[in-house]
Amino acid sequence: MLDNIRIAVATYTNTLPFLKGLQTSSTISSDAELLMDYPSACAEKVIRNEADLGIIPIQALLDIPNYHIVGDYCIGSDGEVDSVFIFSKVPIEEVKVLRLDPQSKTSNGLARILFKYFWRKDVDVVLAGEADAEVLIGDRTFGQKSKHAYAYDLGACWKEFTGLPFAFAVWAANKELPATFETEFNDALAYGLTKMDEVIADLPTLPNFDFDDYLRNKLDFRLTDEKRQAIARYLELYQTL
Numbered sequence: 693m694l695d696n697i698r699i700a701v702a703t704y705t706n707t708l709p710f711l712k713g714l715q716t717s718s719t720i721s722s723d724a725e726l727l728m729d730y731p732s733a734c735a736e737k738v739i740r741n742e743a744d745l746g747i748i749p750i751q752a753l754l755d756i757p758n759y760h761i762v763g764d765y766c767i768g769s770d771g772e773v774d775s776v777f778i779f780s781k782v783p784i785e786e787v788k789v790l791r792l793d794p795q796s797k798t799s800n801g802l803a804r805i806l807f808k809y810f811w812r813k814d815v816d817v818v819l820a821g822e823a824d825a826e827v828l829i830g831d832r833t834f835g836q837k838s839k840h841a842y843a844y845d846l847g848a849c850w851k852e853f854t855g856l857p858f859a860f861a862v863w864a865a866n867k868e869l870p871a872t873f874e875t876e877f878n879d880a881l882a883y884g885l886t887k888m889d890e891v892i893a894d895l896p897t898l899p900n901f902d903f904d905d906y907l908r909n910k911l912d913f914r915l916t917d918e919k920r921q922a923i924a925r926y927l928e929l930y931q932t933l
């Protein structure tokens with residue numbers, strides 16, 4: 693039995709309903725420690741065993757031996773997600789250099805998958821420096837869509853490519869966890885999602901971004917069979933890059 697379970701939680705708005713549930717649950721607050729960071733850093737913590745479970749970008753599942761997905765929820769969408777983009781100076785068919793987002797794992801891989809198999813186009817991929825297009829995820833994209841010549845929503849592009857919804861990140865552990873903990877954990881996530889009104893009421897107002905629409909309509913937190921299919925498809929394609 694683990695005394696103090698370490699949970700890596702993303703600092704993005706899309707994780708706030710889950711965070712509310714985890715902070716409200718007396719069992720989770722007494723048995724667990726919440727470690728807050730951006731998504732790629734949450735993954736590193738679980739990979740390096742500095743956390744026992746966390747919200748894991750699905751690409752990083754490939755780096756966690758014996759991972760197991762915990763519970764029935766994810767950060768996903770069925771089409772447009774409104775916080776995962778390729779912002780570009782030119783139309784997608786003219787992109788030569790693509791810059792990745794250091795805070796992302798899944799969406800960086802998703803952009804490369806889409807270039808290769810959906811747009812069928814070779815691009816140079818860089819981690820920093822000049823580029824004609826960039827991957828950008830999370831809160832840093834809010835209200836930015838109209839400021840770029842071209843914006844491609846990767847949730848929408850994936851749906852057009854596969855006909856499937858998508859799960860960008862899932863709750864996953866790097867070890868066996870007590871079944872009672874996993875049940876409490878999943879119940880806490882479910883409870884947090886019922887508190888959406890409170891989560892939204894606490895958010896600021898942004899000129900070009902609708903938090904209500906984002907959290908209630910664009911994001912889809914249920915880890916359905918179709919999303920599990922999407923994860924399997926993504927991981928298969930990622931390994932051919």
Ligand SMILES: C=C(O[C@@H]1C=C(C(=O)O)C=C[C@H]1O)C(=O)O
Pocket residue numbers: 702704706731732748749750767773775776795796797798799800829830831860861
């Ligand atoms: C929809 C999003 O999903 C995120 C995208 C991730 C990624 O690209 O690695 C990881 C975690 C999720 O929070 C987002 O944060 O905008």
